Amino acid sequence: MTTRRGTVAARLPDFPWDKLLPTRRRAAEHPDGTVDLAIGTPIDPTPAVVRDALAAAADSPGYPPAAGTAELRAAAAGWLARRAGVEGVDPDRVLPLIGTKELISTLPMLLGLGPGDIVVIPELAYPTYEVGARLVGADVVASDSLVALGPTRPALVWVNSPSNPTGRVLPAEHLAKVVAWAREHGALIASDECYLECVWEGPPAVSVLDPDVCNGSYAGLLAVHSLSKRSNLAGYRCGFVTGDPDLVAGLRLARRHLGLLPPGPLQAAARAAWDDDPHADEQHARYERRRDRLRVAFEAAGFRIDHSEGALYLWATRDEPGWDSVAWLAERGIVVAPGELYGPAGARHVRIAFTATDERVDAAYARLAG
Numbered sequence: 014m015t016t017r018r019g020t021v022a023a024r025l026p027d028f029p030w031d032k033l034l035p036t037r038r039r040a041a042e043h044p045d046g047t048v049d050l051a052i053g054t055p056i057d058p059t060p061a062v063v064r065d066a067l068a069a070a071a072d073s074p075g076y077p078p079a080a081g082t083a084e085l086r087a088a089a090a091g092w093l094a095r096r097a098g099v100e101g102v103d104p105d106r107v108l109p110l111i112g113t114k115e116l117i118s119t120l121p122m123l124l125g126l127g128p129g130d131i132v133v134i135p136e137l138a139y140p141t142y143e144v145g146a147r148l149v150g151a152d153v154v155a156s157d158s159l160v161a162l163g164p165t166r167p168a169l170v171w172v173n174s175p176s177n178p179t180g181r182v183l184p185a186e187h188l189a190k191v192v193a194w195a196r197e198h199g200a201l202i203a204s205d206e207c208y209l210e211c212v213w214e215g216p217p218a219v220s221v222l223d224p225d226v227c228n229g230s231y232a233g234l235l236a237v238h239s240l241s242k243r244s245n246l247a248g249y250r251c252g253f254v255t256g257d258p259d260l261v262a263g264l265r266l267a268r269r270h271l272g273l274l275p276p277g278p279l280q281a282a283a284r285a286a287w288d289d290d291p292h293a294d295e296q297h298a299r300y301e302r303r304r305d306r307l308r309v310a311f312e313a314a315g316f317r318i319d320h321s322e323g324a325l326y327l328w329a330t331r332d333e334p335g336w337d338s339v340a341w342l343a344e345r346g347i348v349v350a351p352g353e354l355y356g357p358a359g360a361r362h363v364r365i366a367f368t369a370t371d372e373r374v375d376a377a378y379a380r381l382a383g
Contacts, residue, residue, distance in 0.1 A: 030052065036339055039344070046346065053242070070281035099223060108253060118141050120169070123263075171205065173205040181320040192234065208324040212323040315331050347377055
């Protein structure tokens, strides 16, 4: 009998970060150790207000609500109004997640997409957008110009601002045109806004749910938010999605059937994080200092920084193949991500995360600009 074991894995690319293993080994040979600027994982302490809320909710013997507690949903809606200018979101339209990567990778499945459907992703994009489409056998088109798609009628369009990897921040006028195009062509928009508060230059980032973008209607729109970067909660796996009430209701029902339940104590911790702004402001200042120091160091080493107005990365090039830059930096004990991991358009760039400790940032500075 023929088995179909492994057919899902056969649709997926190799895990991108595995390509960096030889680079990591070379960088580890540096006498002062590795400076890892490849992956944007938080390294600063989880805020005390969050840890206290987690401990207080640790006695949690029952199943948590898939829809999220009323307190958590209200806190997320309050954060949107307070920090993103998106007022009037009904907490019942907020759906907590087990980390946003979980939602991004499963959204095409939960929306019922499959072979013959088209998912549009940015030309330079977080790889999981493509992974989610591949899992269901949908076609993927990488394009930053929806007009260039011609007669193509996508089912789902991913938007990401501030961008991972480039740090580009899309203005409200641009996002409004994307929303209008998608509505005209019957496409849904999923906006990955996990770096919304991480802006360093220029005007603030705006949500796809901003009234200047969506014209006062959430129809056909989903916005995805995370606590991983804002609050150093990557290990807690806490985020939420909101937007079109019918879409959110459908996602809630599907997630109940699948048992995708954010753990109860973590829902309490997430509520505390969304309700508290001072810890986020403090973390923002830390990242800004590290970003400024790394920018000086890499520019002194001959790199040009493109975009990088937001997110937690510098998008850098020396006008050479990105892998050559990766190798040159590894000789100095510094690990960065080659831009091609995010799409062919990134082949001559590298992505530099500024989520290392102050001590490791200083080490990189000394090796490059000292």
